[in-house]
Amino acid sequence: MGAGEEDAAAAWEKVEAKEERIMVSVRVRPLNGRESGDSSDWECISPTTVMFRSTVPDRAMFPTAYTYDRVFGPNCSTRQVYEEGAKEVALSVVSGINSSIFAYGQTSSGKTYTMTGITEYSVMDIYDYIEKHPEREFMLKFSAIEIYNEAVRDLLSHDTTPLRLLDDPEKGTTVEKLTEETLRDKDHLRDLLGMCEAQREIGETALNEASSRSHQILRLTIESSVKQYLGRGKSSTLVSCVNFVDLAGSERASQTASAGMRLKEGSHINRSLLTLGKVVRQLRFVWFVFF
Ligand SMILES: Nc1ncnc2c1ncn2[C@@H]1O[C@H](COP(=O)(O)OP(=O)(O)OP(=O)(O)O)[C@@H](O)[C@H]1O
Numbered sequence: 001m002g003a004g005e006e007d008a009a010a011a012w013e014k015v016e017a018k019e020e021r022i023m024v025s026v027r028v029r030p031l032n033g034r035e036s037g038d039s040s041d042w043e044c045i046s047p048t049t050v051m052f053r054s055t056v057p058d059r060a061m062f063p064t065a066y067t068y069d070r071v072f073g074p075n076c077s078t079r080q081v082y083e084e085g086a087k088e089v090a091l092s093v094v095s096g097i098n099s100s101i102f103a104y105g106q107t108s109s110g111k112t113y114t115m116t117g118i119t120e121y122s123v124m125d126i127y128d129y130i131e132k133h134p135e136r137e138f139m140l141k142f143s144a145i146e147i148y149n150e151a152v153r154d155l156l157s158h159d160t161t162p163l164r165l166l167d168d169p170e171k172g173t174t175v176e177k178l179t180e181e182t183l184r185d186k187d188h189l190r191d192l193l194g195m196c197e198a199q200r201e202i203g204e205t206a207l208n209e210a211s212s213r214s215h216q217i218l219r220l221t222i223e224s225s226v227k228q229y230l231g232r233g234k235s236s237t238l239v240s241c242v243n244f245v246d247l248a249g250s251e252r253a254s255q256t257a258s259a260g261m262r263l264k265e266g267s268h269i270n271r272s273l274l275t276l277g278k279v280v281r282q283l284r285f286v287w288f289v290f291f
Helices: 003-017 078-085 087-095 111-131 186-199 260-283
Strands: 025-027 042-046 049-052 064-067 070-072 099-103 136-148 151-154 165-168 172-175 215-226 238-246
Touching: 025 078, 042 070, 070 078, 078 087, 078 111, 087 099, 087 111, 087 215, 087 238, 099 111, 111 136, 111 186, 111 215, 111 238, 136 186, 186 215
Parallel strands: 025 070, 099 238
Antiparallel strands: 042 049, 049 064, 136 151, 136 215, 165 172, 215 238
C-alpha cells in the first residue's frame, strides 16, 4: 500500500470503529439587537445538553433537556464549532471518504454565518494537508448549486436556466451540464466562493435582512495519487467529495411577515424541509440503502 492507501485504510478503520456515522451538533447564537430585550428560552447546560425553558409563565415549570453529540453556546466561536463539530468530517475527504456537513434550522438562526466559517476553515485545512503531502498528486474540483423554488441552478454560471437532475445507475443523482471548475489554488477557490455568495438568492424578511431563499450545496471533489507510481500502471487514485450544505431556514409566514414572492419562496422552503425531515425519519428504519 502507498501512503495514500494507508491513510485511507486508517481513516476507514476509524469510521468503522464508530457506531455512529452521523454527528449532530447544535449551535445557539447570541441574541441580536432585535431580541436583546428578551431572555433566551435555550440554555446550554453541558457540552452535550441544551435545555428549553419556555418563557410562557405556566410552562416555565417544565423545562426539557435535549442531548446531542455536541452543543455550542452563544459564546462559542465558529472556529470552536469547526474544530469540535466539523473538522474531522470535512478532512475525511483527503483520505478518500465522502462526507457532507449541513446546517438545518429556523430562519435567522445562524446557518449561513456558521457554514461560511466552516467552509473557509475546511478549505484552509485541506490545502494545509496537501502542502504537507508532496508525495501525492492532488486535483481539486469545485461545483456549486442552489435549489430555489424547487429549480436547480448553477451558481458558477450566469445562465439562470434550471438544470435537470439525472439518475445515473453508477454515479447516483447527477446534475446535467453543471459547471465543475478544476482549482488552481486556494485563492481561485475563494474567488469561486465569492461568486456563489453573490449569485445566491437572498431577500429581506422581518426576521433576517439577508435571508437565504434557497438551499445551497457546495461540492469539493478531491482526486489524489502517489506521484512515485504515476504512469507506471501501479497507481490507484482516491476520489472523494465533501458537500457543504446551507439549507434555507424554516419559517412561519406570520413571523417573517412574508407576502407575494417571499411567501411563495417560504412555502417552497418549508415543503422541501418537511420532505427532508420525512427522509431522515424513514432512514431510521432502513438498514440498507440501494443506489
Ligand atoms: N454565532 C453568531 N454570532 C454573531 N452573529 C451571528 C451568529 N450567528 C448568526 N449571526 C448573525 O445573525 C444574522 C442571521 O444569521 P444567518 O443569516 O446566518 O441566519 P440563517 O439561519 O442563515 O437565516 P436564513 O435561514 O433566513 O437564511 C446575521 O446577521 C448573522 O451575522
